[in-house]
Amino acid sequence: xxxxxxxxxxxxxxxxxxxxxxxxxxxxxxxxxxxxxxxxxxxxxxxxxxxxxxxxxxxxxxxxxxxxxxxxxxxxxxxxxxxxxxxxxxxxxxxxxxxxxxxxxxxxxxxxxxxxxxxxxxxxxxxxxxxxxxxxxxxxxxxxxxxxxxxxxxxxxxxxxxxxxxxxxxxxxxxxxxxxxxxxxxxxxxxxxxxxxxxxxxxxxxxxxxxxxxxxxxxxxxxxxxxxxxxxxxxxxxxxxxxxxxxxxxxxxxxxxxxxxxxxxxxxxxxxxxxxxxxxxxxxxxxxxxxxxxxxxxxxxxxxxxxxxxxxxxxxxxxxxxxxxxxxxxxxxxxxxxxxxxxxxxxxxxxxxxxxx
Numbered sequence: 001x002x003x004x005x006x007x008x009x010x011x012x013x014x015x016x017x018x019x020x021x022x023x024x025x026x027x028x029x030x031x032x033x034x035x036x037x038x039x040x041x042x043x044x045x046x047x048x049x050x051x052x053x054x055x056x057x058x059x060x061x062x063x064x065x066x067x068x069x070x071x072x073x074x075x076x077x078x079x080x081x082x083x084x085x086x087x088x089x090x091x092x093x094x095x096x097x098x099x100x101x102x103x104x105x106x107x108x109x110x111x112x113x114x115x116x117x118x119x120x121x122x123x124x125x126x127x128x129x130x131x132x133x134x135x136x137x138x139x140x141x142x143x144x145x146x147x148x149x150x151x152x153x154x155x156x157x158x159x160x161x162x163x164x165x166x167x168x169x170x171x172x173x174x175x176x177x178x179x180x181x182x183x184x185x186x187x188x189x190x191x192x193x194x195x196x197x198x199x200x201x202x203x204x205x206x207x208x209x210x211x212x213x214x215x216x217x218x219x220x221x222x223x224x225x226x227x228x229x230x231x232x233x234x235x236x237x238x239x240x241x242x243x244x245x246x247x248x249x250x251x252x253x254x255x256x257x258x259x260x261x262x263x264x265x266x267x268x269x270x271x272x273x274x275x276x277x278x279x280x281x282x283x284x285x286x287x288x289x290x291x292x293x294x295x296x297x298x299x300x301x302x303x304x305x306x307x308x309x310x311x312x313x314x315x316x317x318x319x320x321x322x323x324x325x326x327x328x329x330x331x332x333x334x335x336x337x338x339x340x341x342x343x344x345x346x347x348x349x350x351x352x353x354x355x356x357x
Contacts, residue, residue: 004047004079004087005045007079007087008045008077008089015115017038017039017118020036020037020040021036022035022037034046035073038118042074042075043077044076045077046079047078047079047081048064048065048080049063049064050063050080051064060104061104062102063078063104063108064100065101065103067099067100067101069163073094074094075094077092078092091115092111093117095126095127098129099129099130129164130165131166135169135183136152136172136181138215138223139172139181139215142253146251146253148174148253149175149176150172150173151173152172153167154168171208174211174256177210177256178208179209179212180204180208180209180212180213181215182204182213182214184199184226185216186217187199197240197241198238198240198241199239201226201238201239203236204230204233211228211230211255212229212230213226214228226250226251229255232266234269235271237271243271246269281314283316287315287316287318290318299321300321300322301318301319302318303318304318304319304324315327316328330346331346333345333346
């Protein structure tokens with residue numbers, strides 16, 4: 001199998017670029033399998049495979065970009081093996097990266113085959129590593145304003161002496177409570193569109209957090225944070241940020257100091273009002289009354305078999321004491337003759353059996 005650096009060497013040579021291999025520290029290999037000099041620039045070759053963020057959107061795709069943990073490289077050359085006849089090369093200046101991330105092919109188009117960057121004398125810039133994500137910074141600032149103590153959780157790698165990343169980006173302790181951080185992504189980033197006021201809220205599947213914090217960017221540098229106790233948001237959905245069910249959680253840092261009993265009295269988010277069951281039809285009321293009266297007479301009532309189909313799906317046929325019966329809604333008619341009123345039920349000859357309630 002051809003390694004990514006071999007593809008880079010072949011491509012760079014075909015473009016007439018000056019290449020210098022670096023010796024390997026491993027006794028198995030003469031040259032380093034990741035590092036090389038191209039036009040005197042320190043480069044690190046990194047494989048990047050096409051990924052899909054969600055099974056629900058199979059056409060959406062992205063390329064994960066790994067950030068080396070050292071300051072050595074000046075350029076990162078991401079090599080993607082696709083269905084095309086040749087690999088895709090993306091030449092990214094190290095100063096433009098500060099964390100592991102993933103970008104869509106459209107966002108990476110400006111770096112595709114950007115070999116000319118290796119020939120330019122770029123100004124020296126500091127190579128940064130992101131310590132706190134914008135979500136953590138927003139939570140930290142909001143907690144500071146609310147007078148709450150924040151404690152970041154160190155990564156196991158940092159505890160073992162590695163440089164980066166120092167803290168877990170999606171977990172935090174606030175006032176001693178375990179909180180998971182999520183991004184409430186707006187449906188549209190255009191404030192002029194109706195969808196801008198709608199965001200996606202993801203339900204947690206973890207057992208660790210006591211609270212779920214949904215961070216949503218506002219105007220400028222401001223952010224809104226929805227402080228949701230665990231099990232209060234049960235399903236992943238998109239909703240209006242002005243939804244009355246969400247309003248009580250917007251920047252509701254007071255919930256972190258509430259007792260578990262008080263939180264238990266708050267009902268989970270219910271996105272839709274429960275449907276009021278339809279009123280029973282007149283026919284169903286009559287049918288149930290027939291069944292009750294037959295039961296009082298200790299008669300056995302059974303539904304019809306599959307060979308009998310009621311008209312328009314309305315159950316009219318039943319067995320009473322093994323006799324085939326049809327329920328007919330009949331109206332008593334009164335006829336006055338002189339001073340006497342006669343009452344009768346109009347027969348319907350299309351029915352062979354009838355019960356009247």
